[in-house]
Amino acid sequence: MKRRQYLIGALSLAVAFVVFVIPFIFVFLNAAKTAAESATLDFSWPREWRFWQNLVEVVQARDYMLLLAYFNSTVITVGAIALMVVSGAMVGYLLQRRRTPWNRIIYGFVLAGLIIPPAVVPTIWLLQQIGLFKSITGMIFIQCAYGLGFTVLLYRAFIATIPRDLDEAAIIDGAKPWQVFFKVILPLLKPVTVTVIVVQSITIFNDFTHPLYYLPGAENVTVQLTLYNFQSQFVSQMNLLFMNILLVTVPPLIVFVFFNRQIVAGMTSGAVKG
Amino acid sequence: MNLPTGRQAGSAPSHGRGSTAATQAPAKRRGSPYxxxxxxxxxxxxxxxxxxxxxxxxxxxxxxxxxxxxxxxxxxNFVQFFREPFLMQGLVNTLLFASITSAAKTVLGLLIAVLLTSGIFAQGLLRSIVFFPVLVSTIGIGLMFAELMHPTEGAINLALAAIGIDGPGWLTNPSLALFSVAMVDIWRGVGLATLIYIAGLSTIAQDYYEAARIDGATRWQQFWRVTVPLVRPATTTVVILSLIGGLRLFDLIWAMTRGGPGFSSDVLASVIYKQYQAGFYGLSTAGNVILFLLIGLIILPLAWWFNRKEVEQ
Incomplete structure (x- = not known):
C-alpha cells in the first residue's frame, strides 16, 4: 500500500469519525449522565456515571412499557416476516418458473407495492370494517403487504439460479406441486431467505409511521412509538431520552455485526441490473 | 422455456388437482407443476x-x-389543497426536499464509493461506518439531531462558536428548518447510496481503465468518461430509490420539526397526518392521492428515461 493511500485513508477515517461516530458517542455519554448534567447538552465526559441506573429507570418507566414495546415489536416482526417469506417465495417461484401473460400483471403489482405510498386513512377504515384496527394481527398483515414487493423481487431473482431439473425430478418421483415447492425448493432458498429476514426485520422494527397510524393506544405500543412518546415525557430528563435512543439503536447494531453480508446483498440487489 | 423440457410426455404424473390452472388452457396445462x-x-x-x-x-x-x-x-378537496397556502407549501416543500436529498445522495454516494474502492487504508471499516446510520431508527436519529441542532446549547453550534462562527437556529429558523432536516436525511441515507455504488463499481472491468490510461486519459477524464457512464445502472437505482424515499418521507420531519416552525417544513406526508389528526379524513386522503400521483408522474417517466438511455448505449 502506498503512503498516499495511508494518508487519504487516515484523513477519511478522521472525517468519518467526526461526521458519523461522534453523534452516537454524544448519545452514549449523555445516556450515562444525571438528569441535571445532561440538560445542558454538553459534549463532555459524565462527572458521575449513571449508565446502569438510567438503563433501569428507562426500562421501568410507565410500568415497563419498553419491555411491552419490545415484545410487541418482536411479535409483529416475526409474524409479518413468516407470512412474507412463505407467500412471497411462492409468488417469486411462480413468476420465475411459469411464463405467461399474467406475469406482467403480477409484476406490475409488485412494482406498485414498491413505489406507491399506502393510502393511510382508507386503510384505517378498512381495518375498522374487518375488526383489525389497533390490533397486532392487523399490523402483521399490513407489514407483510408492504414488504411483499421487495420479497418477491429477491426470490424471483434467486430462483432463476436454481435448475429446473430439480423440480422435474421431484415431479417424476410423484411429488405434488406444493410438495415440490415446500420440500424441494424452499429449503434451497435459505441464503436469500436469510437476506429477506435480516433486511425486513430491520425495516419493520424501525418502522414508526405505520404503527403511529394503525396501532394507537398504550397496550399496543411498539419500540419506535415509545421513543416518540418518551420525547414529551422525558423533556426534563434528557439522559433518559438518550438512553432510550441507545436502547433502540442496539438491535440493528447487533444484526449488522452478524449479518453484514446479507444486508449488503439485499440492499444492493437492484444496483447491478438496474 | 414454457414447458419443462426433460419431462417425458406419458410418464409425468399429472394430478387432476389443477382446477385453478385448468381455467387458463385446459388442454395444454392440465395440472401444471406451477x-x-x-x-x-x-x-x-x-x-x-x-x-x-x-x-x-x-x-x-x-x-x-x-x-x-x-x-x-x-x-x-383538491381545490382546497391548491388554494390553501399552507397546504400548497407542503407540496412545494416535498418536491424541494426530494430533489435536494436525492441529488446530494447521488453525488456524494458516488464520490464516497469511488474513494472507498480505491484501495485506501481502513477501507472496510470506513464502509461500515458510513453505512451504519442506514440501519438506525429514523426517529432515534431525528431526536438525536434535534438536540445536536439546539440553537444555543446544541453541540453543533457550540463547536461552531469555538471556531468563532455564530451558528444559526437550525430548526427554529423557518427558512432553514427544511434544509436542516434535509441535511440529516442525507447524513442518514448516503450510506445506502454508497453501498449501491460500490456494488455497481465492482462490475466495471479494470480493462476499461487500463485502455483509457494507455490512451493518455487523466484521472478526471477516466472518472467522467469511464466510471460515470458505466455505473449508470447503480445511478438509476440510487436516484429512483432516494426520490421515492424523499417524496414519501414522514418520520424524520415529524421527529425533528413536526412541520414547523409554522408550516415552514411541512411536507405532503406530514400534511396528510395533520389533517388525519384534525379529523379531516377526506382532505387527508386527497393529500394521499396527490402524493401518489406526484410519485407516479415523477418516477415513471424517469425510470423510462433511464432505461432508454441504457438501451442506446
Whole structure:
C-alpha cells in the first residue's frame, strides 16, 4: 500500500469519525449522565456515571412499557416476516418458473407495492370494517403487504439460479406441486431467505409511521412509538431520552455485526441490473 | 422455456388437482407443476391490505369525511389543497426536499464509493461506518439531531462558536428548518447510496481503465468518461430509490420539526397526518392521492428515461 493511500485513508477515517461516530458517542455519554448534567447538552465526559441506573429507570418507566414495546415489536416482526417469506417465495417461484401473460400483471403489482405510498386513512377504515384496527394481527398483515414487493423481487431473482431439473425430478418421483415447492425448493432458498429476514426485520422494527397510524393506544405500543412518546415525557430528563435512543439503536447494531453480508446483498440487489 | 423440457410426455404424473390452472388452457396445462393458486396467499394479503385501500382512496378523496358523516363533494378537496397556502407549501416543500436529498445522495454516494474502492487504508471499516446510520431508527436519529441542532446549547453550534462562527437556529429558523432536516436525511441515507455504488463499481472491468490510461486519459477524464457512464445502472437505482424515499418521507420531519416552525417544513406526508389528526379524513386522503400521483408522474417517466438511455448505449 502506498503512503498516499495511508494518508487519504487516515484523513477519511478522521472525517468519518467526526461526521458519523461522534453523534452516537454524544448519545452514549449523555445516556450515562444525571438528569441535571445532561440538560445542558454538553459534549463532555459524565462527572458521575449513571449508565446502569438510567438503563433501569428507562426500562421501568410507565410500568415497563419498553419491555411491552419490545415484545410487541418482536411479535409483529416475526409474524409479518413468516407470512412474507412463505407467500412471497411462492409468488417469486411462480413468476420465475411459469411464463405467461399474467406475469406482467403480477409484476406490475409488485412494482406498485414498491413505489406507491399506502393510502393511510382508507386503510384505517378498512381495518375498522374487518375488526383489525389497533390490533397486532392487523399490523402483521399490513407489514407483510408492504414488504411483499421487495420479497418477491429477491426470490424471483434467486430462483432463476436454481435448475429446473430439480423440480422435474421431484415431479417424476410423484411429488405434488406444493410438495415440490415446500420440500424441494424452499429449503434451497435459505441464503436469500436469510437476506429477506435480516433486511425486513430491520425495516419493520424501525418502522414508526405505520404503527403511529394503525396501532394507537398504550397496550399496543411498539419500540419506535415509545421513543416518540418518551420525547414529551422525558423533556426534563434528557439522559433518559438518550438512553432510550441507545436502547433502540442496539438491535440493528447487533444484526449488522452478524449479518453484514446479507444486508449488503439485499440492499444492493437492484444496483447491478438496474 | 414454457414447458419443462426433460419431462417425458406419458410418464409425468399429472394430478387432476389443477382446477385453478385448468381455467387458463385446459388442454395444454392440465395440472401444471406451477399452479396459479401459488399467488393466492400473497395476492389476498396484498389485495386486501394494500390494493383495496389504494383504490378506495380515489373515492374517499372526493368526499367531506369526518368522524360522524361522509358526503360526496367532487373535487373540492383538491381545490382546497391548491388554494390553501399552507397546504400548497407542503407540496412545494416535498418536491424541494426530494430533489435536494436525492441529488446530494447521488453525488456524494458516488464520490464516497469511488474513494472507498480505491484501495485506501481502513477501507472496510470506513464502509461500515458510513453505512451504519442506514440501519438506525429514523426517529432515534431525528431526536438525536434535534438536540445536536439546539440553537444555543446544541453541540453543533457550540463547536461552531469555538471556531468563532455564530451558528444559526437550525430548526427554529423557518427558512432553514427544511434544509436542516434535509441535511440529516442525507447524513442518514448516503450510506445506502454508497453501498449501491460500490456494488455497481465492482462490475466495471479494470480493462476499461487500463485502455483509457494507455490512451493518455487523466484521472478526471477516466472518472467522467469511464466510471460515470458505466455505473449508470447503480445511478438509476440510487436516484429512483432516494426520490421515492424523499417524496414519501414522514418520520424524520415529524421527529425533528413536526412541520414547523409554522408550516415552514411541512411536507405532503406530514400534511396528510395533520389533517388525519384534525379529523379531516377526506382532505387527508386527497393529500394521499396527490402524493401518489406526484410519485407516479415523477418516477415513471424517469425510470423510462433511464432505461432508454441504457438501451442506446
Amino acid at each position: 399452479p396459479y393458486w401459488f399467488v393466492l396467499p400473497a395476492g389476498a394479503i396484498f389485495g386486501i391490505f394494500f390494493l383495496a385501500p389504494t383504490l378506495a382512496s380515489f373515492y374517499f378523496a372526493l368526499t367531506a369525511w369526518d368522524l360522524f358523516s361522509i358526503r360526496f363533494i367532487g373535487f373540492d
